[in-house]
Amino acid sequence: MKFVCSISINKPINEVVKHFEDPEALKQSQEGFIRMEHLSGNEGEAGAKSKLVYKKFDLIETIIHNTLPNEFYAKYEHKSMINTMRSNFNALGKNETKLTTEIEYTEFKGFFIKLIAKFFPNMFKKQVDKWLIKFKAYCENK
Template sequence: MKFTCSTDINAPRDKVVSIFLNPEKQHHFQDGFISKELLSGTLNTVGAQSKMTYKKLELLETIQINKLPNEFQGLYEHKHTTNTMNVKFIPLSDEKTRYVSEIHYIKFNGFIINLMVKLFPKLFKNQVNKWMFQFKRYVESE
């Protein structure tokens, strides 16, 4: 399953990228986010692996591409899903940035998750849109 979400943020690209890369700010726009623990490599560099802990799940993040402020790609592994997230920050003006996120689910493990994908495919896109909107709102308010 693959989909793309985008939103325009009323803030300069450098500010948007700075907040995107800062795990200390993540709890402001991702529901249930608790922490990001670096397991190997250097934070925010290609090959770095981190454990991302949320109230109801844990993810293993591996950074595949970091050419920010232009592009970022991470691989996210969970016991039930594996996906990539490719993010681009496109400057629309000095004070406006388009945030584009392409999500590609590579693998679903388990009966329940496969059933959810078939019955509620928009659930996954809706969650990404929600977090992107919360990110936009947070960036614009800071």
């Protein structure tokens, strides 16, 4: 399953990217996020692994490609699924940035999550849209 979400943020690209790299933005935009723990590799570089700790689950992030301020591409592993997320940043003007995320779920593990993905695929996109709206608000209010 693959989908794309995007949002325009009324801030310069360098500010948006700075917030994107800051785990504090995750606390504000993704419900239940607690902290990020670096596990291995050089932080911020391809191959680096981090554990994203949420109240109800953990994710392992592996950076595939990082050319910020242009693009950040990573794989996220959870006990029930694996997905990749490619985030692209484009300056639309001096004080406006377009953030586009391309999400691809490559594996679902377990009957229940496979059922949800098959019959309610929009649920995943709606969640990403919600995170982007909260991230936009966080950026614009800083």
